[in-house]
Amino acid sequence: MVASTDPLLAEIQRQLDADIDLSGLAERFGYSPYHFHRVFTRSVGETPRGHIARLRLEKALLLVVASEATFLDIALAVGFRNHETFTRAFKRQFGTTPRELRREARQVERKPPDRLDEEYSLSKARFAMLPARHMLAVRHIGSYDEPFALPYLPEDTYWNGLVAWAEAHDLGHSRLPYGFFLDMPGITPDAAMRADFAIEIEREVTPDGRYFYLPFDGGTFGVIEHRGPHNTLPQAYRALVNAIFAVPEKYVLSGAPPFQVHREVHVDGDPADNLTEVYFPDTRA
Known part of the structure; x- marks a missing residue:
């Protein structure tokens, strides 16, 4: 069991x-x-x-x-x-x-990203093919508005634990932190919202306890880069969805969950320098 x-x-x-x-x-x-x-x-x-x-x-x-x-x-x-x-x-x-x-x-007219007091910048949205990957994951249950510890801070109980498990089991891995967001704010009750935090690993595994193997199937994704404080990330999601909606003759959302990749996390520096990639799975129209 x-x-x-x-x-x-x-x-x-x-x-x-x-x-x-x-x-x-x-x-x-x-x-x-x-x-x-x-x-x-x-x-x-x-x-x-x-x-x-x-x-x-x-x-x-x-x-x-x-x-x-x-x-x-x-x-x-x-x-x-x-x-x-x-x-x-x-x-x-x-x-x-x-x-x-x-x-x-x-x-309903699509609403553009809000301009908040805190500065952030967004790249131009693009579409990319990603390969399939093996991932090790841990699940968070609760509102996405809850503050998460940044990856690899001492108080981080997600990615620190994933890396420790991989190292303890002599499993090749990357420290690049992923976050998959499976539910829809405003639709799913806050207490039932799910997020899977993950790292890439070299092969399929069968963990026990709170960690689990998460296959990543790859495919076509819309992607946008966000630089700035993490509390402005929702603007990147909105901008990316708008960009995908703007080319319905080429791409449509697949219905699979979006995810983000924390490329640069400036823990002790300027939060405006945080670099995060946001991805939405798509299918060709």
Whole structure:
């Protein structure tokens, strides 16, 4: 039995577009079906089926707003077998139908990044192909507005622990810190928001405890560079989404989670010198 549900939750995230066999998943992670349901619900605050349904619908919401995919294709992409069942579930969750939401979203003028008191700069958005990678990750649960310790400060409990685990297991790794943000602020409840902090490693592993193996599939990504204090990073996300929306004939958001890479962290210097890359997974139109 795994000591943490985080590897199990990461596996569910990867299988959202498939028929998830909860009994098989429970057995794989060392639980009986009854114990799995009890441990999962106590740890996550939702039943396994409720958790899966919410994640699928939140992914669907992003695809409805940010893509031109048909509603049937979106339904199939998030594990529903037909358009009707998907539409009913979507309306129960969000109080509107996919068609109504898409129409409203098209009528809303896209808001440019805010200019805040603190200075920051953004590069021009571009599109890049990234290769597949092996990653070691640890999960954070809670609001993205909570302050995170910067990578590798003494109080950092995420990347410091990942590097220590890799070194203890003689595992080749990079210290470059990644952060994957799986949920949508304003849609996902703050207490349920998930972030996976990660480093690259040389091969697939089977960790125990709070760490888990995270495969990175690579592909096409929109990317923008942000230089400035970390509390201005949301402006980079907004600018990048706007840039992707501006070329719908070329690229559309895939619905996979965005991530950021901390290239330069000026802990003791000027926070305006922090350099962070923000990525959104895309597909070619």
